[in-house]
Amino acid sequence: xxxxxxxxxxxxxxxxxxxxxxxxxxxxxxxxxxxxxxxxxxxxxxxxxxxxxxxxxxxxxxxxxxxxxxxxxxxxxxxxxxxxxxxxxxxxxxxxxxxxxxxxxxxxxxxxxxxxxxxxxxxxxxxxxxxxxxxxxxxxxxxxxxxxxxxxxxxxxxxxxxxxxxxxxxxxxxxxxxxxxxxxxxxxxxxxxxxxxxxxxxxxxxxxxxxxxxxxxxxxxxxxxxxxxxxxxxxxxxxxxxxxxxxxxxxxxxxxxxxxxxxxxxxxxxxxxxxxxxxxxxxxxxxxxxxxxx
Amino acid sequence: xxxxxxxxxxxxxxxxxxxxxxxxxxxxxxxxxxxxxxxxxxxxxxxxxxxxxxxxxxxxxxxxxxxxxxxxxxxxxxxxxxxxxxxxxxxxxxxxxxxxxxxxxxxxxxxxxxxxxxxxxxxxxxxxxxxxxxxxxxxxxxxxxxxxxxxxxxxxxxxxxxxxxxxxxxxxxxxxxxxxxxxxxxxxxxxxxxxxxxxxxxxxxxxxxxxxxxxxxxxxxxxxxxxxxxxxxxxxxxxxxxxxxxxxxxxxxxxxxxxxxxxxxxxxxxxxxxxxxxxxxxxxxxxxxxxxxxxxxxxxxxxxxxxxxxxxxxxxxxxxxxxxxxxxxxxxxxxxxxxxxxxxxxxxxxxxxxxxxxxxxxxxxxxxxxxxxxxxxx
Numbered sequence: 001x002x003x004x005x006x007x008x009x010x011x012x013x014x015x016x017x018x019x020x021x022x023x024x025x026x027x028x029x030x031x032x033x034x035x036x037x038x039x040x041x042x043x044x045x046x047x048x049x050x051x052x053x054x055x056x057x058x059x060x061x062x063x064x065x066x067x068x069x070x071x072x073x074x075x076x077x078x079x080x081x082x083x084x085x086x087x088x089x090x091x092x093x094x095x096x097x098x099x100x101x102x103x104x105x106x107x108x109x110x111x112x113x114x115x116x117x118x119x120x121x122x123x124x125x126x127x128x129x130x131x132x133x134x135x136x137x138x139x140x141x142x143x144x145x146x147x148x149x150x151x152x153x154x155x156x157x158x159x160x161x162x163x164x165x166x167x168x169x170x171x172x173x174x175x176x177x178x179x180x181x182x183x184x185x186x187x188x189x190x191x192x193x194x195x196x197x198x199x200x201x202x203x204x205x206x207x208x209x210x211x212x213x214x215x216x217x218x219x220x221x222x223x224x225x226x227x228x229x230x231x232x233x234x235x236x237x238x239x240x241x242x243x244x245x246x247x248x249x250x251x252x253x254x255x256x257x258x259x260x261x262x263x264x265x266x267x268x269x270x271x272x273x274x275x276x277x278x279x280x281x282x283x284x285x286x287x288x289x290x291x292x293x294x
Numbered sequence: 295x296x297x298x299x300x301x302x303x304x305x306x307x308x309x310x311x312x313x314x315x316x317x318x319x320x321x322x323x324x325x326x327x328x329x330x331x332x333x334x335x336x337x338x339x340x341x342x343x344x345x346x347x348x349x350x351x352x353x354x355x356x357x358x359x360x361x362x363x364x365x366x367x368x369x370x371x372x373x374x375x376x377x378x379x380x381x382x383x384x385x386x387x388x389x390x391x392x393x394x395x396x397x398x399x400x401x402x403x404x405x406x407x408x409x410x411x412x413x414x415x416x417x418x419x420x421x422x423x424x425x426x427x428x429x430x431x432x433x434x435x436x437x438x439x440x441x442x443x444x445x446x447x448x449x450x451x452x453x454x455x456x457x458x459x460x461x462x463x464x465x466x467x468x469x470x471x472x473x474x475x476x477x478x479x480x481x482x483x484x485x486x487x488x489x490x491x492x493x494x495x496x497x498x499x500x501x502x503x504x505x506x507x508x509x510x511x512x513x514x515x516x517x518x519x520x521x522x523x524x525x526x527x528x529x530x531x532x533x534x535x536x537x538x539x540x541x542x543x544x545x546x547x548x549x550x551x552x553x554x555x556x557x558x559x560x561x562x563x564x565x566x567x568x569x570x571x572x573x574x575x576x577x578x579x580x581x582x583x584x585x586x587x588x589x590x591x592x593x594x595x596x597x598x599x600x601x602x603x604x605x606x607x608x609x610x611x612x613x614x615x616x617x618x619x620x621x622x623x624x625x626x627x628x629x630x631x632x633x634x635x636x637x638x639x640x641x642x643x644x645x646x647x648x649x650x651x652x653x654x655x656x657x658x659x660x661x662x663x664x665x666x667x668x669x670x671x672x
Contacts, residue, residue, distance in 0.1 A: 188419070191471065192394045193419070201423065206409065
């Protein structure tokens with residue numbers, strides 16, 4: 001027995017467990033709890049969406065997502081995202097540029113205002129626009145006399161979506177740009193580059209992955225937003241219904257298969273977003289501040 | 295250690311003979327700074343600074359942090375604007391020129407290399423962003439960038455990204471990038487600040503060689519006096535937004551004109567003395583050193599620890615009681631107590647031998663007296 005070679009793992013266990021290692025029973029319990037939790041709250045619903053979507057068969061699935069109202073909802077959702085996301089990219093770039101590279105009065109106010117949409121309930125966000133632009137709102141009479149409709153039309157949906165997705169790009173860029181400082185820009189300017197060339201050749205490439213990260217999250221929220229859009233949309237079928245609203249209408253009409261079919265598209269979007277997000281975090285962790293924050 | 299790293303500390307001067315990167319004669323400028331003031335809110339970073347730099351000169355702006363040296367450099371570069379005063383390049387008002395128009399080569403302390411570009415793209419950047427009519431062809435840009443890369447002895451690294459280079463290599467890429475635009479003036483902000491001591495010394499010599507070959511008017515900012523004194527033709531010592539002294543390294547070191555320069559440059563020992571009847575009195579004991587034309591009253595006597603003659607004869611000398619001997623490299627340092635309260639340090643040859651206690655008479659070979667009011671102000 002004395003001359004039996006001792007394997008390294010035996011040596012390790014002879015030293016006793018490290019202070020941060022729990023007993024096996026505790027470990028197993030914790031893991032099981034986490035797995036059950038994830039399963040019940042995340043995986044099961046996700047699977048249910050797809051199961052329910054295909055319950056009536058593949059034919060019904062495709063019929064549900066290609067019927068005119070569904071197509072119109074998909075188009076509207078894409079259109080809203082196509083307006084809201086670039087708007088917030090421009091705003092996010094401008095705001096983070098200003099906050100990170102310049103000193104001015106009210107900078108901290110601007111910085112905290114950007115976060116406001118995160119702390120306001122989406123329903124309130126929608127309501128704000130109804131109060132401003134609705135028939136009884138502040139600008140209602142003026143808008144009516146000019147024949148402009150904002151509430152219960154595309155502009156209202158776009159405004160509400162922009163408001164709700166406001167922080168995604170800026171939140172991502174401000175800390176990164178603050179960390180990078182202005183030296184690269186100063187170097188480019190002193191080498192003769194114009195302001196625009198400096199922006200496109202130096203500033204933008206320095207933040208590209210963080211920007212993409214912000215855009216992906218912003219887009220996911222823009223397409224999936226329900227509360228704010230629900231208040232301003234008016235739920236006119238085939239006209240002001242976005243995908244999440246369409247899902248709700250179908251569901252309320254007990255058309256479960258169709259509701260889940262459209263919902264599956266949103267779920268798919270979520271999965272794609274998740275994959276892109278993880279890939280970015282994994283590949284460009286050093287250039288994405290968010291992945292270091294938590 | 296890989297061969298490249300060893301190579302880095304060994305800069306053959308051979309590559310310097312080709313005139314690559316040399317400043318065209320008509321392009322290097324005289325720089326004139328006249329009464330430049332820069333206020334940040336109520337605080338002044340520069341209070342009326344005037345300075346003339348001759349074409350082709352290598353000038354160091356030396357001072358502690360907060361002395362305004364970097365602000366002055368940024369004003370020269372066009373990255374900052376003075377509140378008042380003038381900056382002239384060859385007599386022409388430089389403040390009217392934008393950063394881009396000034397055509398100044400700038401090397402930052404942290405290099406500010408573009409991290410998403412290769413070494414070659416970094417060097418060619420200044421040429422690539424020129425307006426269409428002044429932009430060389432793609433091939434020409436590449437040729438010049440490669441030539442400069444060779445000039446800074448980094449051939450073969452053109453495809454690397456800045457993150458794949460050592461500090462010293464980045465520094466040289468930043469240098470090549472600044473030279474690529476054929477600058478009228480080269481400005482270096484703490485060029486060796488982020489490097490370790492050995493690389494620093496080698497790059498210092500390398501920079502001097504490059505300057506001698508290319509002939510650019512060069513201004514560099516440093517807080518390292520050794521660097522300034524070794525490298526520069528002239529040193530501008532700054533403190534609290536003012537220029538304390540301008541002079542050659544010899545003048546600055548041997549003839550400091552203020553208590554600040556005396557204590558900031560090199561090492562100094564200070565003793566409180568009294569001036570009366572043209573004599574220097576130390577604790578009621580007259581030193582046989584002329585007081586020159588320093589007014590009567592309290593004063594401070596400054597001298598260099600190594601610039602002294604030591605004997606056992608105390609009469610007329612500074613009497614110091616030995617506290618400790620310390621070996622310091624090639625010399626021996628002695629801590630002394632004078633008048634029972636002031637501590638001074640002197641530096642003697644390593645072979646100096648003396649008992650471990652007792653008294654020494656110290657006669658500074660060179661010294662300066664500053665009235666006490668002036669000395670305490672700095």
